[in-house]
C-alpha cells in the first residue's frame with residue numbers, strides 16, 4: 449500500500465482532508481479505500497520478520513494492533529482533529545476506558561464532571577476506584593469546583609461538553625488550565641459537539657475521545673471509537689495498552705467509518721440547522737415547558753457554548769407538561785421519530801433519559817443533574833425538518 453496524499457494532506461482544508469486524508473492505495477489503484485480483511489501478514493523471509501518485529505522496517509504484523517484499513521481511518525481522524533496521532537477502538541466506551549486506564553495506576557486520582565454519558569460515569573465512579581484510583585465528581589458548570597477537587601495525586605481530568613442529556617457546557621480552556629497547573633492531563637469526550645463544531649485540542653485538551661458510533665458513522669451501522677493525542681501519550685502509554693488488551697476496531701467497521709468521514713461536514717451542518725429549527729419550534733409550543741439547546745439565547749450557558757462551539761449541535765432536550773405521563777404520551781404518539789437511545793443518526797431518535805439512559809442513577813442523583821421525569825432528549829436527524837415539526841406537533845397535541 450502507498451500513501452496517496454504525497455505528503456500534501458497537512459496543507460489541505462478540512463473538507464478535503466475528510467475526503468482524501470490518510471488514503472493509501474494497493475497495487476490495484478482502487479478509487480475507494482480497500483477493506484483489508486486479514487488478521488495477519490506474511491513476510492518474505494525470516495530476516496524480514498525479525499526486522500519487522502524489531503521495528504527496523506515499516507509494515508504490519510498483526511491486526512489486533514495494526515491494519516491498513518484501520519490505519520487509514522486513524523490518519524484521517526488525526527488530520528481532522530489536528531492531533532498528531534489517533535488510535536481506533538471497537539466502541540466509544542473502549543476508547544474512554546483505554547484513554548483513562550492506560551495512563552493511570554493505583555494511587556492516582558481523577559476529577560470528572562458529574563454530567564457524563566452513563567457508562568463513562570460508571571468507569572469513573574465505580575470501576576477506577578476498584579483499582580485503587582479514587583475519583584471526585586463535580587458540577588461541570590462550576591469551573592471553581594474543578595480547582596477545589598484537585599489533589600496532589602490528580603493525574604487526569606475527564607469531562608464531556610455539551611453533556612448528556614441536559615446539554616450543560618464546561619469551560620474547556622479554563623479546566624485545561626486548572627488541570628495543567630496541577631500536573632494533570634485533560635481528557636475530553638467530544639461526542640456531542642462532533643469533531644467539526646468544537647476542537648478541544650485548541651482549547652487545551654491533551655486527549656480527545658469519540659464514540660464514532662454517533663455522528664462519525666452517523667447512519668446507525670456500526671460501533672467504533674477513537675482516541676487522539678500527542679506522540680508521547682499515544683506511542684508510550686496508549687499503544688502498549690491497546691496492543692496487549694485488544695479492544696480492536698474491525699477493518700470492515702473502520703472502512704464504514706472512513707467512508708462516513710467523507711460526508712461528515714454535510715451531515716453535521718444539516719443536523720445543526722434542523723435542530724435549531726426544531727428547538728425554536730418547540731420553544732413556542734404551549735405543551736413544552738422548557739427547551740435546552742446550546743444554540744438558543746435562552747440556554748443558561750449560551751455565550752460560553754458559542755465561544756467554544758461553532759453551532760448548537762444535533763441534540764435538543766426539552767420538558768413537556770404532565771411529567772413522566774406527558775413525556776410517555778409524546779413518545780408513544782410519534783409516528784416518524786423513533787424511540788431509541790442512540791444519537792447522531794440520520795434518523796431522528798427520541799428517548800426519555802430518566803427511565804432509560806439514566807435509570808441506573810438514584811432519583812436524587814438525577815435531580816442533582818437536572819434530569820426531570822418530564823424531560824426528553826431528541827436527536828435531530830436528516831429528514832425534512834417540516835416532517836419532524838409535523839410529527840412533534842401531532843404528538844404534542846395529545847398532551848392537551
Ligand SMILES: *Cc1c(COP(=O)(O)O)cnc(C)c1O
Pocket residue numbers: 539540541542544565567568608612637639640658659660661662671672673
Ligand atoms: C455513546 C457515547 C459514548 C459511548 O460510545 P459507544 O460507541 O456506545 O461505546 C461515550 N460518550 C458519549 C458522550 C456518548 O454519547
